[in-house]
Amino acid sequence: MMMKTVLCLSVVLMLAACGGKSETAAEAQPxxxxxxxxxxxxxxxxxxxxxxxxxxxxxQKKQAEQIDEQAK
Structure with missing residues (x-):
């Protein structure tokens, strides 16, 4: 799980540094x-x-909450 988090975060940071835009970030801010x-x-x-x-x-927090809910 930690490796997936690090990989995902590093990809996001590389995209942001290169001027790439994620769909959620583009929608959230003008x-x-x-x-x-x-x-x-x-x-x-x-x-x-x-x-x-x-x-x-x-x-990731939302996913963790969903997993916790499913475990109950």
Whole structure:
């Protein structure tokens, strides 16, 4: 389970760093304006990665809750 989490998180972070968009992240936030400088682009990419990681974390919590419910 831990390996799957690490793999999924690393894929999400790579996509965010490369400017890729996940469907859930794209729906959750309005598009931002183009960055004026490379520093701003780095900040935006970091924000995207953090949001994607949070989405993965939330999804994993929901899955864990579903598994707990099924176990009862």
């Amino acid at each position: 598009p931002k304006q183009e960055a004026n400088s490379p520093g701003e682009q780095v900040i935006q990419n970091r924000e995207k990665a953090m949001n994607a990681a949070k989405s993965v974390e939330d999804m």
